[in-house]
Amino acid sequence: MSENILQNAWLIAALPLISALLIIFFFNFSRVISATLSIGAVAYGLIHSLLVLNAVYQNPERVLEVNIPWIVAGNFKLFVGYLVDPLCAMMLVVVTAVSLFVQIYTHGYMKEDPGYSRFYSYLSLFTFSMLGLVFSTNLFQSYIFWELVGVCSFLLIGFWWYKPSAASACVKAFVVNRIGDAGLLVGILILYFVSVSYWDNHTTLAFSELKNVMKVLVDGNVLPVVGVLSITTMALLILMGPMAKSAQFPLHIWLPDAMEGPTPISALIHAATMVAAGVYLIARCYPIYVSSDVAMNIVAWIGAITAIFSASIALSQYDIKRTLAYSTCSQLGLMVMALGLGAYSAGLFHLMTHAFFKAMLFLCSGSVIIACHHEQDMREMGGLKKHMPITSLCCLIGVLAISGFPLLSGFWSKDMIIAAAWEHNKTLFVIASITAFMTAFYMFRLYFMTFSGKYRGHAHPHECTPAITTPLIALAIPSIFIGFLGSPLIPGGDKFSAFIHYGEHHAHHEWGFGVFMHELLSIQGLVPLFTFIVGTVLAYMVYVKGLGLNNFFKDKLTPLYKGSFNKWYIDEAYYGVLNKVIMPSYQYLWKIIDRVIIDGFFVNGSAFVASFVGGGLRYIETGRGQFYALVMFASVLVGVVVSLFRFK
16 A cells, blocks of 8 residues: 555646646636646645655655656666655655645635636646655756746746736846756756766766765765865855755845745745755755765855844844745755754754744735735734734744744754754854844744734724635644654654654654753753743834834944845845946947957858859859860869879
């Protein structure tokens, strides 16, 4: 039975693709059929994913890999297929679960939109692309689905294409991701060409063989660890792809602008699909990174810089969705930092917990936006707790989870990352702790400005329909309890790390309240708890009790406040370089290429050669038969003379 479940796992990805095609070509006229097909496909996917997870959990060493030849030309071979292992099984559940609740929510959020069916077709296609990436057996196949995820994000971010801001945002996301994808492609090509002399099949790019490939490359001195063309260079080029997809500094600028898309897609992009793809690919390519200490350190520092940088921007934003967007950037930075520190399980554990509570928070923001007649400025909200009790409670659960409230999901995963930083790099431990403090502050700032006090807007807020509130309640459950999979409070201890790990797992079976208290009262346990308490209390004093700290920063520390509010002017710097340096240089260079090389050499040059040759040939094109006969006779005579001298 379990074997059939694994063998047919490809159906999890195939059904959303079929759903998307059916909606696009046959059923876009019917809202009911479109929603039923899309939701039904992902619901089946969730059920099948849970069965796959159970089958793999029963035997974690059982890995199913199916490869089908796609392009074969001599020794050049490219394969596609599907890989089912613990990491894949976990990601399947996360992607299908979040996608299901987002699609149910979509019915309530987009019911008045004329593009209702089209939106569902895009959602199905997006889900298929992410699931295809999760199933991929090799880097070549991953790159195909990597690009499909990018295309789908372009379609969904720019869904309301008639809004200039949405059109600009989708183009920005597409261009920034192309920069990262170019580096990823070059890294994949380097890996293939430096190892092709050792392997004659797909194993040069297969994830299951990456560890052996890297061992041969290092032990055989095929590629140096550090250098211009080295394992480190290859790892960093591949890293450019995840940096763009997972919005790591300095390629983070597209993610907050992606809020221009409908809220359901904001939840899907920021929780379980596009941004998760980058962290997932780093995990899949982990043998490449662990082969270079330099690459691992760079990964860790990029993650740490992204975490604290994005958190500092979220402190001053007033748009509810943009605050959550920068929060996503910050949390992704913590995941990447964990992977760079070697805390493989901790980074992926936070990926899983974050997917549920961040999806819920975005859906809560959508509920608030609907209730406030599409108002997104938190300064025009307040006092919504009495008008929207379900949304308020779910949002509070999400805020507590992401802030690290004890026993909620984010507490366990974030604590694992901070503990890993304490063990491996004290400086990164400090950065992670400051980030945790800022997270608690800006998330409770969001909650208090939105739900506490008196309503400051002009709408008539009310709780939304069950189609919107039911997914919130459903996502609140894992946001509370799923963290216990990595907790010492359950028999067997940290089950997540025992299930998903890199290399040999050194399992310990200590568990119980005593172990939990011992870890909590250690330095690495007390610091996250302290940052949560201080951040929460400070947000309460400022935004509920009226402590004038906000005005202090505005008046006394104006440069810092303006820098945070204006996103540290990164966008302005990029646009300045683009408009003042790159475009003028490009236009000047293009004039040289166009006028000198293309027009001057190729166009005019070829015309000159044709004119010169034609001008010379016209003298022998007289039209007189006697002259032609003479030329023929002379040619034959010259040929005979040459032959005589040649064979003499």
